[in-house]
Amino acid sequence: MDAREIYGLLVQKFPEGILEFKENLLDPAIEVKPQALIDVAFFLKAEQGLEFDYLRCLSGVDLKDQLEVVYQLHSIAKGHDLVIKVKAAAGDPVIPSVSGIWKTANWHEREAFDLLGINFQGHDDLRRILLPEDWIGHPLKKDYVPQPEYHGITPDRPDGLDAIPIGEGGEQPRPPIQYLPAMHGPKDEPEGKLFHLNMGPHHPSTHGVLNFMLNTDGEVLSRVVPEVGYLHRGMEKLAENLQYSGNMPYTDRIDYLGSMFCNHGWAMAIERLLNIEVPKRAEYCRVIVDELNRIASHLIATGSMAMDVGAFTPFTHWLRERETINDIMEMICGARLTYNYMRIGGVSRDISPAVVEKTLAWLDHFDIIMEEFDRLISENQIFIKRLAEIAVISAEDAIDYGLSGPNLRASGVDFDIRRDEPYSVYPELDFDVITGKAWKGSLGDCYDRYYCRMDEMRQSVRILRQALKAMPEGDIRAKVPKTIKPDPNEVYSRVESARGELGYYVVSDGSPKPYRAKYRTGSFTSMSIIEHLSPGLMVADLVALIASFDVVAPEVDR
Amino acid sequence: MSEDGDKKISSSPKYIIPPNIIPGAAVATTTDHFINWFRYSSIWYMLFATACCGIELMQTGGPRTDLDRFGSVFRTSPRQSDLLLVAGTITYKMADRVRLLYAQMPLPKYVIAMGSCATCGGLFTQSYSVVNGVDKIIPVDMYLPGCPPRPEALNHAIIKLQEWMRREHWADKIRKA
Ligand code: SF4
Numbered sequence: 001m002d003a004r005e006i007y008g009l010l011v012q013k014f015p016e017g018i019l020e021f022k023e024n025l026l027d028p029a030i031e032v033k034p035q036a037l038i039d040v041a042f043f044l045k046a047e048q049g050l051e052f053d054y055l056r057c058l059s060g061v062d063l064k065d066q067l068e069v070v071y072q073l074h075s076i077a078k079g080h081d082l083v084i085k086v087k088a089a090a091g092d093p094v095i096p097s098v099s100g101i102w103k104t105a106n107w108h109e110r111e112a113f114d115l116l117g118i119n120f121q122g123h124d125d126l127r128r129i130l131l132p133e134d135w136i137g138h139p140l141k142k143d144y145v146p147q148p149e150y151h152g153i154t155p156d157r158p159d160g161l162d163a164i165p166i167g168e169g170g171e172q173p174r175p176p177i178q179y180l181p182a183m184h185g186p187k188d189e190p191e192g193k194l195f196h197l198n199m200g201p202h203h204p205s206t207h208g209v210l211n212f213m214l215n216t217d218g219e220v221l222s223r224v225v226p227e228v229g230y231l232h233r234g235m236e237k238l239a240e241n242l243q244y245s246g247n248m249p250y251t252d253r254i255d256y257l258g259s260m261f262c263n264h265g266w267a268m269a270i271e272r273l274l275n276i277e278v279p280k281r282a283e284y285c286r287v288i289v290d291e292l293n294r295i296a297s298h299l300i301a302t303g304s305m306a307m308d309v310g311a312f313t314p315f316t317h318w319l320r321e322r323e324t325i326n327d328i329m330e331m332i333c334g335a336r337l338t339y340n341y342m343r344i345g346g347v348s349r350d351i352s353p354a355v356v357e358k359t360l361a362w363l364d365h366f367d368i369i370m371e372e373f374d375r376l377i378s379e380n381q382i383f384i385k386r387l388a389e390i391a392v393i394s395a396e397d398a399i400d401y402g403l404s405g406p407n408l409r410a411s412g413v414d415f416d417i418r419r420d421e422p423y424s425v426y427p428e429l430d431f432d433v434i435t436g437k438a439w440k441g442s443l444g445d446c447y448d449r450y451y452c453r454m455d456e457m458r459q460s461v462r463i464l465r466q467a468l469k470a471m472p473e474g475d476i477r478a479k480v481p482k483t484i485k486p487d488p489n490e491v492y493s494r495v496e497s498a499r500g501e502l503g504y505y506v507v508s509d510g511s512p513k514p515y516r517a518k519y520r521t522g523s524f525t526s527m528s529i530i531e532h533l534s535p536g537l538m539v540a541d542l543v544a545l546i547a548s549f550d551v552v553a554p555e556v557d558r
Numbered sequence: 559m560s561e562d563g564d565k566k567i568s569s570s571p572k573y574i575i576p577p578n579i580i581p582g583a584a585v586a587t588t589t590d591h592f593i594n595w596f597r598y599s600s601i602w603y604m605l606f607a608t609a610c611c612g613i614e615l616m617q618t619g620g621p622r623t624d625l626d627r628f629g630s631v632f633r634t635s636p637r638q639s640d641l642l643l644v645a646g647t648i649t650y651k652m653a654d655r656v657r658l659l660y661a662q663m664p665l666p667k668y669v670i671a672m673g674s675c676a677t678c679g680g681l682f683t684q685s686y687s688v689v690n691g692v693d694k695i696i697p698v699d700m701y702l703p704g705c706p707p708r709p710e711a712l713n714h715a716i717i718k719l720q721e722w723m724r725r726e727h728w729a730d731k732i733r734k735a
Contacts, residue, residue, distance in 0.1 A: 131687065132651045139686050146686040150650045157678055157690045201655055202606060204634040209608045209652055230652045231609055234685040241684070250681065256610035300613070319620030326617070337613055337706055554609055 001080050003028040006050065014040055022085075026272060026491045029070070029083035034095050037086050041098045044073065044082070051075045052082060053399050055102035057492065059505045059518035060112035062142050067093040067118055070505065072492050072520075076399055076415055083492070088118065097123035104402030107528040115140040115236075130229035130557055139237050140516075194222055201230045205308040205543045208553025210527070212546075216539060224534035224542060226527050232557040239517040244270050244484040245344055247517070252338040254502075254519055255555045257300055260286075260293040261497035263342035268423060269493040269504040270344045273486035281474040282346035283425045288467050289332060289341060290424075290495075291460040292359070295366075296325045297498035298453045298460075301550035305450055306377050308547040309386040309540075314377045321369060324362050331355050344484060346477030356468050363461050370458065378454065387450055388441030391533045391545040398444065401532070402525040405500025406452040407549055410436040411444035417496040429466050431459045446548040453550070483512050499523050499550055523555035590727055597640070598629075598723040601668075601716060604639035605632040606659065609646030611673035611706040618709040630716055636662040641719070642696075643712075647675040647682060648689045660696045666731035670700045670715055677701045 007021045007030050017036025022029045032040050044052040056072040066087045073082045088095050097120035099106040109120040110129040117138035120126055128135065137144050148154065195218075200211035209230035215223045235254060239247045251262040264286055271278060278286075303318035326336040332355055333341040333348060341348055377383050393403070398411040408415060416433040418426045434455040436448035486508040494503040500522025509515040526549045533545065603625075607615050619625050619632055633639045636659045648656055660669070671692050674680030679690030692698060699722075702715050 144686075151654065153650060153653055153689055153694050155690055157683065201652065202636075202659055204605060208612065230649060230655070231647060232649055232651065232687050233647055233682045234687045238682070238685055253610055253681065256613055316621050319617060320622065323617065323620070323622045336708065337610060 001049065001078070003030065003082060006030070006044075006082055009047075009050075010040060010043075013043060025083075026489055027072075027081070027083050029085050031085045031087070034086050034088055037096050037098065038101070040084070041071075041101045044084075045101055049078070051077045053077065053102075055098075055104040055108075055402055056081075056494070056501065057503050057505055057518065057520035058098075058105055058108035058112065059516070059520075060116040060118050060140070061507060061516045062090075062116060062140060063087070064142055065090050067116060069095055069112065069118060071098070072503070072505070076413060079420060093118045094121055095119070096121050097126075099123050102402070103400045103532075104525055104528070107524065111524075114138070117141065128229075130232040132229070139234060144237075199542075200227075206546060207304070207551055210546075210551065210553055210556065212530075212542065214539065214542070219538050219540075221534050221537050221539060221542060224530055226530050228524075228527060228556050230557065231553045233554065235558045236517055236519065239514055241513065243512050244486075244514060247514070248342065248344075249338070249340045252340055253554060254521065254558060255497065255499065255523075255552055256337060257297040257552055258293055258498045258502075259337070259339045260289045260341065261495050261502050263339065264290060264424075265493060265495040265497075265502050265504050267342045267344050268495065269491050269506045270484065270486070272491045272493055273489055273506065273508055274344070274480070274484065276345050276478050276480060278346055278478055279475040280425070280472050281350075282476045282478075284467055284471040285347045285351050285476060286342060287424055287426065287429070288351060288359075288464060288471070289329070289339070289347075291463045291467070292325055292328060294460045294498045295457050296322050296329075297550075298457050299325075301498070302373075302450060302453050305387075305544075305547040305550075306383065308543050309383060311377060311380070311383060314373060317369070317373065317376070321366065328355060328359055328362065331358070343477060343480075345480040346475070350476050351471070356471075359464065360468060363464060366461060370454070374454070378451065384440050384447060386540075386544055387447040387548070388445055390441075390446045390541045391537060391548070392442050393444040393529070393533065395444070397529070397532070401529040403500065403529065404522045404525065405496065405498065406434075406456060407449055407500060407522070407526050409434060410448040410452045412436050417494055417501060421494070423493075423495065425467070428470070429463050431463050434459060446544050449548040449550075485510065485512050494520070497522060499552065499555060500526070519558055521555040521558065523549070523551040523553075524558075527551055527556055593728050594724050594726065597666075597728065598720040600629040601641050601719065601723075602633045602639050603630055603641040603643045604636055604659070604663070605634050606643060607645045608648065608652065609675065611645035611675070614706040614709055615643060615645040615672065615712065618712045623709040623713055625713065625716060628713075628716055628720065636660075637664065639663055640667060642667065642669045643672055644669065644676040644692045644698075645672040645706075647680070648692050648695070649687050650689060651687070653689050653695050656692065657695055666728055668699045668719060669696055670702055670719070671698045672702045672712065672715075673707055674703055674705045677703060680705055 010018050014036050017033050019031040019033055044050050052073040052075045054074040054076050056074050059070045061068040067090055068087045071084045086095055097109055099109055109123055112118045113126050114128045114130050115138055194215040197214040199214055200206040201209040211227040213225045214221055235250055251266045252259040254262045299318040299322050303315035306314040330336055333339050393411045395411045395413050398408050412435055414435050419433055434452050436443050439451055440447045488508055488510045490507040492505045494501050503520035505518040506514050507516040671677045676692045679688055682688040683690055700715055704711055
């Protein structure tokens with residue numbers, strides 16, 4: 001069903017609650033009155049034929065005199081999309097919370113509260129999520145003034161080498177350690193019965209700087225509250241101060257294990273805003289680097305999963321294979337990790353025959369190594385015992401919490417953006433969408449999430465073989481104006497990254513810089529389900545669970 | 559034999575080959591040389607990977623570059639490490655934790671700021687939540703530029719640090735800190 005038909009339905013049903021249909025936007029949006037939001041949301045989710053069960057993204061936008069919240073909805077069953085919008089006055093922005101309808105909204109609303117100060121009524125745990133508790137102000141507001149100092153640390157940086165006390169261990173005066181205020185414990189713990197434990201933010205198996213606050217009864221967890229934001233680098237604010245093309249290197253750092261997807265999504269969003277057609281060869285180049293990157297990322301995911309449950313050797317095997325991919329990437333774009341390869345309208349460099357040859361040769365070798373890896377670890381009894389039947393996620397939960405990518409597919413939901421909302425040249429390539437098969441336990445357990453990634457690597461190899469052979473001759477970049485100034489509009493574009501749906505919601509106001517850019521990442525949403533899954537797990541299972549989600553800290557915190 | 563070995567240590571700045579020890583023979587050297595030999599041959603670094611640079615840190619520990627060759631292996635606890643490799647961006651929210659980690663390391667301790675973020679804030683200098691250089695919160699011994707630095711660069715940094723350690727009077731290092 002398209003947006004106009006849904007609008008008709010909604011106007012019939014809620015004549016008072018619907019304000020406007022914005023048809024001239026790239027993704028037509030329906031504006032809803034705040035008072036009617038809950039009813040409309042409930043209707044959209046429950047009504048036969050609409051069934052919007054998946055909240056892709058929830059973004060707040062500061063419109064100066066008003067604050068706006070944008071909901072990107074999707075229906076996995078029906079395959080259609082819808083955008084709804086709600087506005088509130090800037091002075092006292094109160095908007096009803098939809099976290100009771102879509103669980104995904106829980107963390108996204110906390111983020112909008114943290115960065116924009118929007119007050120979501122009815123949210124049961126509305127507190128800061130990315131910034132520290134004692135932070136002042138909401139950074140994504142247009143009139144935000146940064147703090148001159150935080151806990152004695154100032155942002156100024158003297159220029160020149162003289163300012164750096166090289167080799168001396170540093171003589172500059174430094175503020176003393178401020179011992180931390182009591183951490184937020186889970187709220188409902190009965191006094192004295194449970195043990196309170198902090199896991200992170202520095203912990204080898206939390207994959208970067210993530211913190212988990214555990215309530216344990218012996219080895220058994222009664223509650224786990226993830227605490228994120230230790231790597232919040234303010235990328236969305238930085239994007240507002242950069243030109244569209246200048247933001248490309250920053251997107252690399254959103255997900256350093258899958259920089260190509262981040263590049264790709266950003267390029268696609270701006271191309272849609274500008275209505276640019278990308279040359280065929282460039283699209284092939286993009287798919288090739290995407291799939292190479294997907295393999296590289298899944299190598300770390302599966303390898304570190306083995307490492308986290310106690311098998312170190314597989315990880316070193318995968319690091320060795322990754323080095324070859326790094327070499328290929330270096331031949332393609334000159335960088336090993338943060339590629340900055342794509343440009344708006346194409347890619348920066350062509351893929352040479354030498355690269356094609358080297359990649360094809362490596363793929364043949366990789367097939368053999370995959371078999372070896374399967375023998376080494378996938379069939380290992382200890383490994384299976386650690387993962388099978390652990391933290392089973394049902395398909396309904398996975399959709400409700402907005403999981404995406406391999407995490408969603410492992411629960412049996414057959415949804416892949418590459419196939420279901422095709423972009424680039426994926427429709428021309430032949431590949432299977434991998435879903436969980438309950439190989440060793442029940443559908444949606446940690447082992448399924450592991451094996452999904454293994455099988456996806458095999459599919460990526462398939463795609464690569466086809467794409468490398470089918471790559472046509474031609475240009476690698478479309479004609480793009482020097483200064484990119486899209487007309488006022490807004491767009492949501494998504495790619496299937498290694499960690500699931502990577503979406504960019506970009507609002508343009510006609511100037512050379514984006515008015516608002518919101519990054520929807522797979523890791524952020526998958527972190528929010530951990531609290532729901534944790535009761536009853538053992539502490540060691542939590543490690544397996546985190547590893548099976550393949551979260552990357554900057555993707556959570558941005 | 560003993561004099562010979564001693565001379566070898568002080569005269570060659572680059573490599574120290576421990577004297578061929580004949581069973582039953584005694585070796586005389588200075589305490590500094592002796593202790594430094596242990597220290598620089600086992601620089602255990604803390605696996606403190608906050609962001610992208612952490613991946614290059616892992617690759618450096620991996621099979622190709624293989625930091626183990628230099629006696630450097632990663633430790634996950636600050637109490638067992640000699641070297642804090644700050645690999646990645648440090649935010650204000652993380653800053654106090656970094657100080658705590660540093661305070662927990664035993665003396666003598668060293669810090670390498672890996673990557674432009676840890677060196678000076680790098681790409682994120684303009685951000686509202688990023689500490690512009692980890693030397694604002696803990697003393698830094700070595701700055702390693704790059705975004706991210708290549709494994710070879712990190713390797714070089716470790717070798718450089720070994721050279722420093724070789725020349726140091728370890729007790730001074732403790733007293734100064
Ligand atoms: S220096 Fe570059 S690669 Fe390293 S953490 Fe910072 S942004 Fe990432």
